[in-house]
Amino acid sequence: MKKYTIEELEKIAYDIRLDIIKMLEEAGSGHSAGPLGLADIFAALYFDVLKHNPKKTDWDQRDLLLVSNGHVNPVLYAAMAHAGYFDRKELMTLRKYKSRLQGHPERLKLPGLETTSGPLGSGLSQACGMALAMQMNKDFHRWVYVVMGDGEQDEGNVWEAAMLAAKYKLHNIIAITDRNNIQIDGTTEYVMPLGDLRAKWEAFGWHVIEIDGNNVEAFIDACAMGRAIVEKPVMIIAHTVPGKGVDFMEYDYHWHGIPVGLEDVAGAPPKNEQAKVALAELRTLRGKIRSEHE
Amino acid sequence: MSNLYLPDVTKKDITKEPTRKGFGRGLLAAGKLDEQVVAVCADLTGSTQISLFAEAFPERFIEIGVAEQNLVTTGSGLAAMGKIPFVSSYAAFSPGRNWEQIRTTICLNDRPVKIIGSHAGLLTGADGATHQMLEDLALMRALPNMVVLAPGDSLEAEKMTLAMAKDKRPNYMRLGREATPIITTDKTPFEIGKAYVHAEGRDVTIIATGVMTYHALMAAEKLFKEGVDAEVVHVPTIKPLDSVTILRSVEKTKAVITVEEHQINGGLGSAIAELLGEYMPTPMKRLGIKDMFGQSGTPDELFEHYGITAKHITFATMELMHQLKKR
Numbered sequence: 001m002k003k004y005t006i007e008e009l010e011k012i013a014y015d016i017r018l019d020i021i022k023m024l025e026e027a028g029s030g031h032s033a034g035p036l037g038l039a040d041i042f043a044a045l046y047f048d049v050l051k052h053n054p055k056k057t058d059w060d061q062r063d064l065l066l067v068s069n070g071h072v073n074p075v076l077y078a079a080m081a082h083a084g085y086f087d088r089k090e091l092m093t094l095r096k097y098k099s100r101l102q103g104h105p106e107r108l109k110l111p112g113l114e115t116t117s118g119p120l121g122s123g124l125s126q127a128c129g130m131a132l133a134m135q136m137n138k139d140f141h142r143w144v145y146v147v148m149g150d151g152e153q154d155e156g157n158v159w160e161a162a163m164l165a166a167k168y169k170l171h172n173i174i175a176i177t178d179r180n181n182i183q184i185d186g187t188t189e190y191v192m193p194l195g196d197l198r199a200k201w202e203a204f205g206w207h208v209i210e211i212d213g214n215n216v217e218a219f220i221d222a223c224a225m226g227r228a229i230v231e232k233p234v235m236i237i238a239h240t241v242p243g244k245g246v247d248f249m250e251y252d253y254h255w256h257g258i259p260v261g262l263e264d265v266a267g268a269p270p271k272n273e274q275a276k277v278a279l280a281e282l283r284t285l286r287g288k289i290r291s292e293h294e
Numbered sequence: 295m296s297n298l299y300l301p302d303v304t305k306k307d308i309t310k311e312p313t314r315k316g317f318g319r320g321l322l323a324a325g326k327l328d329e330q331v332v333a334v335c336a337d338l339t340g341s342t343q344i345s346l347f348a349e350a351f352p353e354r355f356i357e358i359g360v361a362e363q364n365l366v367t368t369g370s371g372l373a374a375m376g377k378i379p380f381v382s383s384y385a386a387f388s389p390g391r392n393w394e395q396i397r398t399t400i401c402l403n404d405r406p407v408k409i410i411g412s413h414a415g416l417l418t419g420a421d422g423a424t425h426q427m428l429e430d431l432a433l434m435r436a437l438p439n440m441v442v443l444a445p446g447d448s449l450e451a452e453k454m455t456l457a458m459a460k461d462k463r464p465n466y467m468r469l470g471r472e473a474t475p476i477i478t479t480d481k482t483p484f485e486i487g488k489a490y491v492h493a494e495g496r497d498v499t500i501i502a503t504g505v506m507t508y509h510a511l512m513a514a515e516k517l518f519k520e521g522v523d524a525e526v527v528h529v530p531t532i533k534p535l536d537s538v539t540i541l542r543s544v545e546k547t548k549a550v551i552t553v554e555e556h557q558i559n560g561g562l563g564s565a566i567a568e569l570l571g572e573y574m575p576t577p578m579k580r581l582g583i584k585d586m587f588g589q590s591g592t593p594d595e596l597f598e599h600y601g602i603t604a605k606h607i608t609f610a611t612m613e614l615m616h617q618l619k620k621r
Contacts (some may be wrong), residue, residue, distance in 0.1 A: 107550055115374065116403045122367045122395050128377070129371020134358060136332070137375070157395070159366035168356075 004047050009216045012082060013043035017245050017282050020056040024259035025096040025275040030103070033073035033242035033255040034149065037180045037214070041238060042079035042170065042200050043218045045145065049223045054084040056091075057111040063142055064114045064130055068123020069149035070104040071257070085112040123148060124175060128161050131170040133232075145229060146175045151183030154192045159204065159256025163219055165233040166205025173233040174226040178213065180242040182253035201235045213238025246278040295305065298490060299481035303511050310473035313505065314412050316448030319345025319468055320426055320455025321380055325351050330373055331459055334358055335363045336383040341471070342412045344382055362388040366395045366407065372468025373405035384418075385411025385468055393433055400464045400602035401439045408458045409434075409466045415555035416588055416596040417470035417505065425590035426596075427468075429494035431503075435467040435533050441486060442533040443541040444504035447476045451529060453484040462484055470555075472593050474505040477528075489536035495525035497620055498611055499543045502553040503529045504564045506602065510553050513607035518609070522615055534563055541574055549618055551611050553602060558582035577618055579610045 004012070016039045024030050031078045031109055035130025046052070049121060074094065082086045086100070093099035100110040104118030127144045134142060152158065165173055185191045192239050194200070201208045207229045211218040226234035234244065241257070248268040255265070261274045269277040302617045325331045325347050326614050332349045339357065346353040357538035362383055369381040381388070388411060389396055392507050398504070400407045409429050418426045434442045441463050451469060458465045465486075478484075490505060502510035507528040514524040521587030525543050529536070545548055550570065552563040570576045583600050598604045 114369075119394055119398045122363070122370075122399050125364045125367035126371035126374065126399060128364075129368040129373070129377075131330075131371075132368070132376050133372050133375030133377050136353065136377075141504055145347060153540035157363040159368065160359075160369070164358060164361070164368065 004130040006217045009043050009047055009155035010040070011147065011163045012047055013216065014282065016043055016075060016078040018083060018279060019081070019088065019258055020074045021075050021246070021275055021278045021282065023078065023091050025261045026092050027259060028262060030074060030259045031071045031096060031257050031258055032250060033182060033183070033252070034069065034072040034178060034180065036246060037242045037244045038072055038147070038178055039244065040216045041147070041176065041219055042075045044219045045158045046079045046083040046218050047185045050145065051142070052124060054112065057085070061142060063146045065145065066115050066117070066127050066146045067105060068117055068124045068146055069152050070117030071172050072149070073105045076105060080112055098209070102150060120149065120152040121157035125161035125164065127175070128164045128170060131165070131172045132168060134172055135168070135170070136194055140172070142172065143164045144173050146173065148175060148177050149183070150177055150179045150181065150188050150194060150197070151178070151191065153194060153197070162201070162204040170233045171230050171242050172222060173234065176236045176238055178240055179237050182242045184257050186211065186236065186253050197237055205232060206235045208231040208235045208237060210237045211239070213240035214244055245282050247281050248277070295405050298324050298483065298492065299479045300304035300492060301479055303508060304473060304515055305323045305338070307484065308475045311448040311476050312470060312473050313344045313445050313451040313469065314341070316445065316451030316467040317410060317455050318346045318389065321451035322346045322350055323452070323601045324456050324459035325354065328378065328459060330376060331378045331380065332356065334365060334369055334372070334379055334381040336360055336388065337360055338383055338412070342410060354439060354440050362392045363395050366392050367399050367410065369406045370403060371406040372402040373407050378406065378408065380408040380410055382410035382427060382507045385414035385430045386425050389430055389466065390427055397437055397617060401437045402441055405544055406462050407464055411466065412466040412468060412469040413471045415470055415504070416600065417472040417474070417555065419593050419596065420474060420590050423587040423589040428557050428583050429560065430466070430468055430571060431532055431554070431556050431562065432564070433562065435565065439464055440533065441465045441531065443474060443486065443531055444502060445469070445530055446507040446528050447474060449476055449478050449480065449482070450484055454575070457484060457486050467517070468504065470505055470531040475508045477508050477511065484530065485575065487531050487534050489531070489539040490528050491525060491539065492528045493524065493526040493540055495523040495547065496524045498549040498551060498574065499525045499527055499546055499547045499606065500611065501527045501529055501540065501562065501566055504555060506555055509602065509604045512574055512604035513611065516604060517606045517611055520548060520612065524611065529562060532562055532565055535569060537569055537573070540566065540569060544570060544574055544576050548576060549620065550576050550612055551607060551614065552578065552580045552582070553607055554582040555602060556582055558584055577614060579614050581610055
């Protein structure tokens with residue numbers, strides 16, 4: 001597999017962001033903030049971290065990636081297209097009739113997806129099942145990566161899985177929490193305070209690594225560190241900026257569940273202008289995103 | 295019928311055993327036949343009879359704690375890796391509590407998880423309404439890709455478990471707590487998707503599922519003395535329904551009674567009414583729990599209270615015969 005430089009990965013993340021905006025504008029519905037915030041992590045996953053083969057999706061030595069917060073799928077599909085799972089042109093079919101890019105990821109529709117998700121809270125326990133099977137099979141050279149939302153952690157199922165993973169020392173699980181502090185009805189601390197998430201996961205028996213989730217290099221390092229932990233499952237709490245790269249979306253929870261160009265949101269350009277402004281901003285903000293990490 | 299090797303169920307000292315015991319034996323046997331078989335349990339290892347498997351194959355047994363959402367989703371993950379997971383709890387909790395997880399991660403995902411709902415129905419007795427699951431068949435029957443099973447006795451549960459281990463689809467099997475009469479033999483065939491005619495007759499078809507088939511057979515005996523020749527069809531697979539066997543019988547008798555230890559809405563009675571309504575409209579009565587919850591009591595007391603004993607089946611059948619002027 002080609003080794004990409006951090007600069008190349010940042011460029012891929014930027015290209016993924018461009019595609020996310022175009023896809024959402026075309027689809028006319030879907031989630032904006034989370035996918036934009038996760039672009040750096042997905043670029044790093046598909047172009048550095050994951051052991052995978054887009055041309056052989058059933059390769060039995062591949063790492064598994066579960067996207068438990070299935071609503072962020074624009075970033076997943078865009079990253080997969082860039083990685084070569086399918087043609088980028090297909091991205092414009094997102095959420096449309098007969099598209100393989102269903103409104104929420106459906107495993108049976110699109111090769112390369114490891115599960116079907118959308119209803120929150122169930123990705124981590126599926127990862128537990130996969131990791132347990134790998135342990136039973138003495139298959140020690142693969143990892144299960146799970147991307148989760150922070151709002152998703154309101155779900156009890158998450159904490160059931162957290163206990164199971166710690167009980168069986170499932171160190172072949174590396175979970176990633178997209179800690180962007182927003183969910184549909186407002187900030188996470190307003191809707192249902194998550195409090196000290198690090199302390200919670202540590203209390204549940206996990207090894208926790210906390211990083212800037214918009215820093216590609218920090219994320220790659222955290223995954224490498226995570227793979228070296230052998231006694232505990234690993235949680236990477238990735239602090240991301242929701243809507244990252246588009247000034248009028250950043251930090252604003254209103255963009256959690258709506259696409260660019262659908263609604264008039266206070267402080268944002270008129271809806272018919274939003275996509276154009278967002279794309280233009282991404283172009284100028286690229287330097288800003290990079291310089292923040294330097 | 296002659297090739298079903300059925301015992302005489304009318305004898306007074308009929309052998310009884312809970313269906314969950316048959317499951318326990320079947321799972322152990324399935325585990326011996328296929329090393330991909332794994333068992334996951336939610337703090338009910340003994341009462342769901344997974345203990346036999348857990349003792350024989352500790353490395354293939356996972357104790358998940360009191361966490362039914364995690365139970366089925368972990369099962370989904372195991373199945374994704376080629377394992378054949380039997381995930382078990384009480385039916386009131388699984389599939390009672392975790393229906394959405396079953397829908398999304400097992401059915402929509404098409405992963406062959408084997409869901410075992412023990413302590414279903416009124417047979418749960420003294421535990422009361424909270425634990426007497428009377429809606430599980432309806433919940434599971436509504437899901438695309440799901441196979442829905444209810445064994446008639448412990449021997450059939452054993453064969454069913456072995457068949458489930460080989461089946462590539464998501465399966466749900468309901469089991470009962472109390473010992474119930476053994477109405478088949480080791481030689482009686484079982485196949486997923488087949489209904490079996492346990493007693494032949496001309497006047498009425500009594501269609502029963504799970505342990506109610508015994509009561510239907512006892513009713514058929516009583517009816518025979520009243521001059522009514524009842525056919526009894528045992529339906530251990532509620533979905534997919536063996537419409538050929540059912541329609542063949544109903545075409546002959548032109549009268550139907552359904553019997554289940556479950557709500558009459560959404561379970562066997564509904565499935566039969568839907569089939570007949572579409573292909574062969576036929577006068578029928580549905581016996582089961584009529585849009586109510588259960589309560590504490592012995593299974594006998596509860597069967598009497600909710601009107602699903604052989605006596606009630608006999609009465610309902612006579613009433614139907616009268617309405618149809620068959621008598």
